[in-house]
Amino acid sequence: MSDLPKAVRIHEEGPREGFQIERASIATADKVRFIEALAETGVPQIDCISYVNPERVPGMRDAEAVAAAIRRRPGVRYTGLWLNTRGLERALRAPLDLVGAIRVTASETFSLKNTGMTIEQTFAEQRRWLAIYREHGIATEWGYVMTAFGCNFEREVPIAQVLRMVAGLLDLANEHGIGLKGVYLADTVGHGTPLSMERRIGAVRERWPDLRLGLHLHDTRGTGMANAYAALRLGVDQFDSSCAGLGGCPFAGHKGAAGNICTEDLVYMCHEMGIATGIDLAKLAACAQMAETIVGHPLPGKVMRSGAAAAAGSQH
Amino acid sequence: MSDLPKAVRIHEEGPREGFQIERASIATADKVRFIEALAETGVPQIDCISYVNPERVPGMRDAEAVAAAIRRRPGVRYTGLWLNTRGLERALRAPLDLVGAIRVTASETFSLKNTGMTIEQTFAEQRRWLAIYREHGIATEWGYVMTAFGCNFEREVPIAQVLRMVAGLLDLANEHGIGLKGVYLADTVGHGTPLSMERRIGAVRERWPDLRLGLHLHDTRGTGMANAYAALRLGVDQFDSSCAGLGGCPFAGHKGAAGNICTEDLVYMCHEMGIATGIDLAKLAACAQMAETIVGHPLPGKVMRSGAAAAAGSQH
Numbered sequence: 001m002s003d004l005p006k007a008v009r010i011h012e013e014g015p016r017e018g019f020q021i022e023r024a025s026i027a028t029a030d031k032v033r034f035i036e037a038l039a040e041t042g043v044p045q046i047d048c049i050s051y052v053n054p055e056r057v058p059g060m061r062d063a064e065a066v067a068a069a070i071r072r073r074p075g076v077r078y079t080g081l082w083l084n085t086r087g088l089e090r091a092l093r094a095p096l097d098l099v100g101a102i103r104v105t106a107s108e109t110f111s112l113k114n115t116g117m118t119i120e121q122t123f124a125e126q127r128r129w130l131a132i133y134r135e136h137g138i139a140t141e142w143g144y145v146m147t148a149f150g151c152n153f154e155r156e157v158p159i160a161q162v163l164r165m166v167a168g169l170l171d172l173a174n175e176h177g178i179g180l181k182g183v184y185l186a187d188t189v190g191h192g193t194p195l196s197m198e199r200r201i202g203a204v205r206e207r208w209p210d211l212r213l214g215l216h217l218h219d220t221r222g223t224g225m226a227n228a229y230a231a232l233r234l235g236v237d238q239f240d241s242s243c244a245g246l247g248g249c250p251f252a253g254h255k256g257a258a259g260n261i262c263t264e265d266l267v268y269m270c271h272e273m274g275i276a277t278g279i280d281l282a283k284l285a286a287c288a289q290m291a292e293t294i295v296g297h298p299l300p301g302k303v304m305r306s307g308a309a310a311a312a313g314s315q316h
Numbered sequence: 317m318s319d320l321p322k323a324v325r326i327h328e329e330g331p332r333e334g335f336q337i338e339r340a341s342i343a344t345a346d347k348v349r350f351i352e353a354l355a356e357t358g359v360p361q362i363d364c365i366s367y368v369n370p371e372r373v374p375g376m377r378d379a380e381a382v383a384a385a386i387r388r389r390p391g392v393r394y395t396g397l398w399l400n401t402r403g404l405e406r407a408l409r410a411p412l413d414l415v416g417a418i419r420v421t422a423s424e425t426f427s428l429k430n431t432g433m434t435i436e437q438t439f440a441e442q443r444r445w446l447a448i449y450r451e452h453g454i455a456t457e458w459g460y461v462m463t464a465f466g467c468n469f470e471r472e473v474p475i476a477q478v479l480r481m482v483a484g485l486l487d488l489a490n491e492h493g494i495g496l497k498g499v500y501l502a503d504t505v506g507h508g509t510p511l512s513m514e515r516r517i518g519a520v521r522e523r524w525p526d527l528r529l530g531l532h533l534h535d536t537r538g539t540g541m542a543n544a545y546a547a548l549r550l551g552v553d554q555f556d557s558s559c560a561g562l563g564g565c566p567f568a569g570h571k572g573a574a575g576n577i578c579t580e581d582l583v584y585m586c587h588e589m590g591i592a593t594g595i596d597l598a599k600l601a602a603c604a605q606m607a608e609t610i611v612g613h614p615l616p617g618k619v620m621r622s623g624a625a626a627a628a629g630s631q632h
Contacts, residue, residue, distance in 0.1 A: 004511075190622065194545045195320075195589040222581025222618035223588075225538055226545035229510045258618060265538025272539075273511040298614060302538035302574060306506065 005237035007276040010267070012038055013216075013260050014291065016047040016081060018246025020059045022295050028062045030294045032069045035078070037290060038243060041283040043263070045077040047240075048096060051087035067094040083115075085132070092136065100133035100140035102126040102172060106165050109153035110146070110188070123168055130176045140176075142214060143169030143183045148200060150191030159203045166204055166211075182212030182238065187227065190220025190258060194230035201234050214238035217261045219245065219300065224261035225269065232275065241266050244288035245300035262301040264288050321553035323592040326583065328354055329532075329576050330607065332363040332397060334562025336375045338611050344378045346610045348385040351394070353606060354559060357599040359579070361393040363556075364412060367403035383410040399431075401448070408452065416449035416456035418442040418488060422481050425469035426462070426504070439484055446492045456492075458530060459485035459499045464516060466507030475519045482520055482527075498528030498554065503543065506536025506574060510546035517550050530554035533577045535561065535616065540577035541585065548591065557582050560604035561616035578617040580604050 015035050019026050031048075038046050048070065054061035063080065070078060077097045082088045091098060104122045105111035111119050133140050145165040150157050166183050173180045185200060201213060215231050215238070217224045228239060240260060247259035264284045267277050281303070288304035331351050335342050347364075354362050364386065370377035379396065386394060393413045398404045407414060420438045421427035427435050449456050461481040466473050482499050489496045501516060517529060531547050531554070533540045544555060558576035580600045583593050597619070604620035 002514075190618075193585055193588040194549075198318075220618060220622045221584050222541055222578055223585050225540075225542040226585060229542035229545060233510075258622070262538055268537050269509055269539050269542060272509040300616065302506075302535060306536045306574070 002233040003235040004232050004273060004275060005235050006274075007278070008232070008237045008239060008270055009044060010263060010277055010279065011045045011047065011238075011240045012043040012243060012263055013047045013240045014038070014243035014246040014263065016050055016060075016247075017242050017260055018244075018291065018295070020050055020052075020057050021247060022059055024296060026059065026294060028065045028069065031062070031066050034243075034287065034290055034294060035066070035070055036073075037283075037287045039073040039076045039078075040280075041287060042277075042279040043076070043284075044278065045079060047079050047081065049080045051080055051082040051090040051094075064090065064094055067096050070096075088132065088136075098136070098138045100129070100138040101142050101144055102129060102140060102169055103144040103146060104165050104168060105146040105188075106157045106161050107147040107151040107154045110151040113153065114146075119165075123172065126169075126172055127175075130172065130178065134176065140173070140178050141181045143173065143180050144186055144216070145169070145183060146186045146188045147191075148185035149187040149193075149196050150189070152189050152191075155191070159200055162200050163203060163207060166208070170208070170211075182214055184214035184216050184238070184240070186216035187218055188216075190218035190224065192217065192227045193223050194226045197227050197230040198234065201231060201236065205234070212238065214240070216240040218258055219261050220258040224258075225265060228261055228266055229269070232270070232273075239266065243284065243301070244291040244304060246291055246295070259300065262288075262303075264301055264303045268303045318549040319551040320548050320589060320591060321551050322590075323594070324548070324553045324555060324586055325360060326579060326593055326595065327361045327363065327554075327556045328359040328559060328579055329363045329556050330354070330559035330562040330579065332366055332376075332563075333558050333576055334560075334607065334611070336366055336368075336373050337563060338375055340612060342375065342610060344381045344385065347378070347382050350559075350603065350606055350610060351382070351386055352389075353599075353603045355389040355392045355394075356596075357603060358593075358595040359392070359600075360594065361395060363395050363397065365396045367396055367398040367406040367410075380406065380410055383412050386412075404448065404452075414452070414454045416445070416454040417458050417460055418445060418456060418485055419460040419462060420481050420485060421462040421504075422473045422477050423463040423467040423470045426467040429469065430462075435481075439488065442485075442488055443491075446488065446494065450492065456489070456494050457497045459489065459496050460502055460532070461485070461499060462502045462504045463507075464501035465503040465509075465512050466505070468505050468507075471507070475516055478516050479519060479523060482524070486524070486527075498530055500530035500532050500554070500556070502532035503534055504532070506534035506540065508533065508543045509539050510542045513543050513546040514550065517547060517552065521550070528554065530556070532556040534574055535577050536574040541581060544577055544582055545585070548586070548589075555582060559600065559617070560607040560620060562607055562611070575616065578604075578619075580617055580619045584619045 049063040050060045241263040242260035243263045245259045245262035285304045288301045292299050365379040366376045557579040559579045561575045561578035563575035601620045604617045
């Protein structure tokens with residue numbers, strides 16, 4: 001009936017995606033407390049901070065303080081995001097895990113508005129990053145195709161364009177002798193539907209049958225979990241998600257930018273369908289409740305409110 | 317790849333499901349204004365009110381006033397819900413459409429807690445209802461299996477039990493010479509997952525290949541839209557949903573009871589996958605914004621906030 005994976009790996013994006021867009025100032029201690037609680041749930045990787053311009057993203061002005069304060073739990077990776085060499089320099093001084101990535105945007109307009117570069121220019125930029133990572137001994141793990149399912153400016157992003165982006169990332173990696181873990185298709189502004197998931201994942205699979213795929217999904221139009229299910233059916237086993245549904249893309253160009261799909265809702269759905277995540281759902285639901293208390297307003301996650309998290313969590 | 321229907325019929329449940337659980341008192345005029353705006357979107361049927369005990373459900377104490385005030389648009393059906401003969405008597409005096417239904421609950425415990433009757437007793441009760449409907453010339457259209465995907469007390473509801481409920485409803489209808497439009501499987505407290513949708517819908521289809529199925533889905537654990545997609549893939553073309561995600565089941569026995577899946581998010585997903593709904597998405601998103609203003613707090617719908625509703629709606 002479908003090709004559901006036996007297990008999925010989930011990267012927690014809540015702290016970075018969430019705290020960078022909150023209007024209220026979040027105390028550094030609260031961020032640290034949340035990250036430390038997340039680390040107790042069994043999530044293998046937590047994206048904690050962005051090394052971005054604090055003028056532009058004030059919520060991340062304490063990035064270094066957060067990084068320094070986290071009591072790290074063995075076996076969990078704590079990552080941060082940088083978008084330029086100044087950000088990388090800060091990351092190199094911080095005590096978190098350094099994971100390299102190469103990123104291109106499938107929509108030319110979105111690329112220009114979000115990064116100020118054409119797609120061609122971003123490829124040249126990624127080549128430069130690969131050299132920098134090699135220089136610093138940073139492993140490059142995943143390639144990312146942003147806006148792989150459409151964007152607010154161009155709306156539809158053709159499948160052929162997505163394939164060109166994937167091919168470009170793989171060529172770049174080959175050129176540097178790097179075996180990527182795989183390629184993420186990112187629904188950066190939440191334009192995807194289950195059908196567009198099937199078509200794009202199907203097209204990539206047809207061309208690169210052995211390439212591992214990851215999905216970064218935003219729930220901007222309510223299709224996030226349906227999209228995740230469509231991908232699970234096709235065997236996708238790597239997802240980004242955000243505890244409590246924290247977050248949203250501050251650069252997405254419209255006020256409706258919603259957060260990633262909600263980690264505990266995704267974990268619930270996976271466990272109930274017999275897909276292992278390695279995550280303790282009850283602990284994760286408690287983290288989601290903590291996140292809501294920290295940001296001081298309701299967050300979109302459902303399982304944290306539904307009261308069945310403990311029962312469900314105990315089964316897997 | 318799948319058996320997506322060309323078109324779906326959506327019954328709007330927002331006014332009834334929503335206003336009956338809101339804590340704040342909603343003005344009758346606001347309820348009427350919302351229902352009239354919904355009727356302009358192209359939805360074929362709107363469930364407006366419950367004829368329930370106003371002591372128990374104060375939000376419905378103005379049911380008659382709402383029914384009397386609606387300026388009805390031709391081609392739209394305006395329905396109300398009754399649960400006992402006192403409710404039916406009120407419905408018979410009100411100027412709304414009368415649609416008969418038979419309802420049983422697959423979980424014995426939920427049936428007892430929610431209706432005070434065993435499953436066997438509810439079947440006897442439904443037999444009595446069919447006689448009453450015939451007496452009053454009310455057509456009985458759909459059978460409903462409540463908690464078809466599990467409940468909070470028994471958790472798992474076996475597939476064989478769901479099949480028994482469907483068989484019982486069909487036998488009852490046959491006994492009275494009624495050709496039901498079909499049978500609704502209701503995920504009354506939001507326990508379903510895409511996999512349990514596939515299994516239960518598949519089992520019913522296998523036994524009754526020509527039986528039309530409807531789905532009533534609650535998004536209690538975040539799986540609502542994924543469940544809808546799983547059902548669409550199997551060709552299900554009849555859904556209940558709730559504008560803005562209004563509502564929730566006040567009898568569900570836990571505080572986390574969430575509303576139905578959100579109508580405009582469902583419509584967005586359908587339109588983007590080439591499935592017609594006959595609904596104007598931009599108008600519906602405006603209704604959702606109105607609902608949020610009326611209830612005075614955020615509602616879970618996404619498309620009403622995402623800013624792409626107009627563009628998406630204009631395509632279908």
